[in-house]
Amino acid sequence: MKPAILIDKITKTYPGKQAVMALDNVSLQIGEGELFGLIGPDGAGKTSLFRILTTLLLADSGSAMVEGLDVVKDFRKIRDQIGYMPGKFSLYPDLTVEENLRFFADVFNTTVEANYESIKDIYVQIEPFKKRRAGKLSGGMKQKLALCCALIHKPTVLFLDEPTTGVDPVSRKEFWEMLRKLKEQGITIFVSTPYMDEAALCDRIALIQSGKILSVDTPRDVVEAFPYQLYAVRADNNYRLLTHLKRQENVELAYISGEFLHLIFKKEGFRIDFPYLEMKPIKPTIEDCFIQLMNR
Amino acid sequence: MKAIEVKGLTKRFGQFTAVDQITFEVEQGEIFGFLGANGAGKTTAMRMLCGLLNPTSGYGKVAGFDIYKNTNDIKRNIGYMSQKFSLYEDLTATENFELFGGIYGLSRKEIKSKTEKVFADLGLQAQRKLLVKSLPLGIKQKVSFAVSTFHSPKIVFLDEPTGGVDPMARRTFWEMIYAAAEHGITSFVTTHYMDEAEYCNRISIMVDGQIRALDTPSNLKREFQSESMEEVFHALARQAKRSGE
Numbered sequence: 001m002k003p004a005i006l007i008d009k010i011t012k013t014y015p016g017k018q019a020v021m022a023l024d025n026v027s028l029q030i031g032e033g034e035l036f037g038l039i040g041p042d043g044a045g046k047t048s049l050f051r052i053l054t055t056l057l058l059a060d061s062g063s064a065m066v067e068g069l070d071v072v073k074d075f076r077k078i079r080d081q082i083g084y085m086p087g088k089f090s091l092y093p094d095l096t097v098e099e100n101l102r103f104f105a106d107v108f109n110t111t112v113e114a115n116y117e118s119i120k121d122i123y124v125q126i127e128p129f130k131k132r133r134a135g136k137l138s139g140g141m142k143q144k145l146a147l148c149c150a151l152i153h154k155p156t157v158l159f160l161d162e163p164t165t166g167v168d169p170v171s172r173k174e175f176w177e178m179l180r181k182l183k184e185q186g187i188t189i190f191v192s193t194p195y196m197d198e199a200a201l202c203d204r205i206a207l208i209q210s211g212k213i214l215s216v217d218t219p220r221d222v223v224e225a226f227p228y229q230l231y232a233v234r235a236d237n238n239y240r241l242l243t244h245l246k247r248q249e250n251v252e253l254a255y256i257s258g259e260f261l262h263l264i265f266k267k268e269g270f271r272i273d274f275p276y277l278e279m280k281p282i283k284p285t286i287e288d289c290f291i292q293l294m295n296r
Numbered sequence: 297m298k299a300i301e302v303k304g305l306t307k308r309f310g311q312f313t314a315v316d317q318i319t320f321e322v323e324q325g326e327i328f329g330f331l332g333a334n335g336a337g338k339t340t341a342m343r344m345l346c347g348l349l350n351p352t353s354g355y356g357k358v359a360g361f362d363i364y365k366n367t368n369d370i371k372r373n374i375g376y377m378s379q380k381f382s383l384y385e386d387l388t389a390t391e392n393f394e395l396f397g398g399i400y401g402l403s404r405k406e407i408k409s410k411t412e413k414v415f416a417d418l419g420l421q422a423q424r425k426l427l428v429k430s431l432p433l434g435i436k437q438k439v440s441f442a443v444s445t446f447h448s449p450k451i452v453f454l455d456e457p458t459g460g461v462d463p464m465a466r467r468t469f470w471e472m473i474y475a476a477a478e479h480g481i482t483s484f485v486t487t488h489y490m491d492e493a494e495y496c497n498r499i500s501i502m503v504d505g506q507i508r509a510l511d512t513p514s515n516l517k518r519e520f521q522s523e524s525m526e527e528v529f530h531a532l533a534r535q536a537k538r539s540g541e
Contacts, residue, residue, distance in 0.1 A: 018430060041462035042433045139334055166459060168333040168488055169526065170533045194460050195489075197526075209462065239474035255467045256474075258494035258524075259513055287463045287491075294464060 003065075004157050004188035005030040005053060010062035012048050012211075022048040023059070024211040030190055030204075035183045037202035038192040039286070045211040046192040047087060050161045053190070054084045066157055080108070083155035085146050087162040087192075093135025097126055097145055100134050101152060108153035118185065119148045122178055140171035147178065158182065160191040164198065176201045196287040207290050214293040219286060226284040226292060228252070229268065232260035233279040241274055248272070253295060262288060297360050299324045299451050299482035300345065305354035307340050314340040316505035317354065322498075324450070327473060327483045329493045332502030333533045338486055339455075341502070345484070346453060347371050359450040372400070375444035375452035379459045382440040385429035389420070389439045392428060393446055400447035414442045434465030441472050451482040458487065470495050490526040499525070501532050508532050 005028070012023040022045045030036045038046050051057035053064055055075035064071045069078050091100045098112075101123075105112045116123075126144050129137065134145060143163055150158060160179075164172040176198065179189055191202070199205045200219045207214040207222070215222050235241040242261055245254040252264040262282075272279070284292070300322040307315040315337045322328045332338045343349040345358050347367030356363035359373040376382075383392050390411060397407035415421050418438055423431060428439065437457060445452050454473070458466045470492065473483050485496065493499050493513060500510040509516055509532055513525055520528045 041465070042460035044462075166456075166488070168533075169490060169529055170333050170536075173530070196463060197491075239471070239478065242471070242474075255464065256470055256495060257467075258491045291463050291467075294462065 002032045003029045004032040004034070004067055005036075005190060006065040007049070007053070008063050010049070010052060010059045010064060012045075012052065012057070012059050021211050023052075025062070026208075026211070026213055027062075028206055028213065028216060030188060032188055033183065033186050035179060035189045035201075035203045036191070037199055037205040038190065038208055039194075039196060039199050039205050039290070040192075040208035041194050043210075044208045046208060047161055048211075049208075050084075050086075050159055050190075050192065054082060054159055055079060080153070081156050083150035083153070083158045085150045085158075085160045085163055087165065089142050089146065091134045091142070091146055091149060094133060096131050096133055097137070098130040100145060101148055104149040105152045110153050112152065115152055115154050118154055119151050121181060122151075123148050139167055140174070143167060143171070143175060144178075147175075151182075155187070157188045157190065160189065162192050162194065164193055164195060172198070196285070196290060199286040205286070207286075207293060209290075209294050215289070222286060222289050223284055226289055228264045228292070230282055230284045230288055231263045231265075231279055232257070232282045233263050233272070233277060234260045235274055235276050235278070241277070244274055245272070253292070255291065257288070264292070297324065298322060298357070299326065299359060300328075300484065301355075301357045302345070303355040305341070305344060305356050306352045307337075307344060307349065308352045313505050315344070315351075318502075318505075318507045320500055320507060320510055322451075322482060322484065324482055325477050325480045326498065327477050327485065327496045329496030329499035330484060330486045330502070331493055331499055331529065332486075333536060335538065336502040336536070337505040338502055342453060342455065342484075342486070345370075346374060346376060372447075373450050375447070375449040376455075377440050377444035377452065377457055378455035379457060380455075383428045383436065383443060386427060388425050388427055389415075389431070390424050392439065392443055396443050396446055402447060410446060414446070418442065434461040434469075437461060437465070437469055438472060441469065445476055445481060449481065451484060452476065454483060454485040456486055456488060458489065458492065466492070490524065490529055493525040493529070501529060503532050503536050504538050508535070 007026055007028040010023050010026045014020045014022055040046055052059050053066060053071060055071050055078050066078050067081055071078060101112055122144050126141050164175055183189060204218050206216045238261055242254060245251050250266050250270045252266045254261055254263045298321045303319050304317045305315060306317050318341060330338055344351050344363060347363060347370035358370045361369040393411045394407055415424050428436060458469050498512050500507045516528050520531050522528045
């Protein structure tokens with residue numbers, strides 16, 4: 001697998017009274033044509049890493065390459081080759097949908113017509129509103145326009161920083177379907193998200209917390225690597241059950257998860273005394289893996 | 297007494313019916329999930345329930361008070377927290393409690409003893425003197441919840457309270473909601489996380505201004521023959537004729 005993105009021991013600190021280490025010795029390799037997810041909560045360091053890779057921020061130490069180009073030395077060349085959709089809506093709110101698109105095409109010395117094929121599938125969904133100002137679009141439509149603008153110069157690598165944050169579950173699903181189609185065109189996609197359930201839609205994922213990578217693998221192998229037997233338990237009052245479990249010596253970890261509580265024992269073979277208890281072994285999700293790794 | 301009681305509640309803006317004849321009840325101490333895609337009418341409905349917006353028609357009582365006539369009584373008896381704004385960032389957590397306690401007319405003594413209790417419950421003694429803006433998001437959300445329930449409201453409205461935090465912080469936040477419910481505080485919650493929908497006693501799902509489903513999570517899953525609330529939500533949201541535009 002030829003790497004499209006190569007990240008080698010990147011560290012970034014923001015100085016100040018309470019200095020923050022945003023990225024702590026991060027190394028990753030993302031293959032050409034891969035749909036790679038960087039998954040972690042707010043403040044994990046996702047945006048810092050994206051900004052370093054898109055040549056907008058300098059790392060304290062370490063190095064990174066995008067399409068074989070160095071993010072410091074070759075920053076101009078990189079900017080021509082990549083598409084970047086920042087987490088914050090960054091189009092011109094006073095320009096219409098088509099004006100925004102034309103503007104971005106111009107900036108990259110191309111035309112909307114020349115590259116229309118590559119954005120067609122997405123653009124047709126917002127075309128009925130092409131005369132509307134970008135600032136007046138709904139969240140889901142802004143996101144589609146931003147994606148079109150990031151794609152208009154036919155980038156080979158696409159950086160999407162939390163494209164689905166704050167978007168409702170239906171629009172989120174549509175967005176991921178668009179990403180799968182883009183991947184079929186051969187574009188490398190590096191996408192970040194705080195939604196753990198989106199991990200399953202990626203080829204590979206990296207879990208990140210407090211600037212450190214907790215795990216890198218395919219979603220299936222991250223789940224396979226879970227070192228405990230996980231149980232789902234419930235009773236007629238889950239909150240009281242949870243309070244009870246947290247007091248038990250043999251309970252390593254107990255937390256709510258949907259209509260059940262999830263539970264890990266320090267040692268197997270113990271039983272829990274609680275009225276109307278229902279208990280079954282289950283397979284962990286990415287979120288269970290994340291919780292286990294961050295509590296390690 | 298019901299915490300919330302609503303019959304045929306409607307809000308029209310000109311030709312557009314944002315909320316279309318919604319009817320439901322929420323019990324005291326219940327955790328009620330209020331779901332819907334963007335643009336379904338959740339915010340408009342919530343603003344009417346909080347006494348911030350006059351309905352076009354229909355009947356409604358919140359904490360026993362009429363949503364047309366007694367909006368000030370409603371405001372005194374509810375708490376509100378949203379992801380966007382709930383705390384003053386340039387004040388410390390302690391100062392935020394003093395400010396909000398003062399606004400709701402609590403005595404200095406009450407404010408002091410409640411503040412002590414909140415910090416002890418949350419295990420945040422070390423952070424009490426720090427400016428809110430320097431706190432991690434997960435802790436900010438907990439402080440925010442504590443502020444919104446500081447005056448012991450009957451109901452607390454939580455508008456997407458957990459966006460962006462790590463999975464453990466999201467769960468400890470829900471444990472706070474459960475603990476509040478044990479003390480009889482009703483929670484009215486909107487969220488985009490479908491696993492959180494399952495933490496609610498009952499859920500309503502809004503589509504095009506109407507409530508199209510209302511039941512316990514397990515009954516809804518049975519009714520829609522779905523494995524998860526995610527599937528239930530998608531099945532309903534697909535019916536939507538109007539989009540969030």
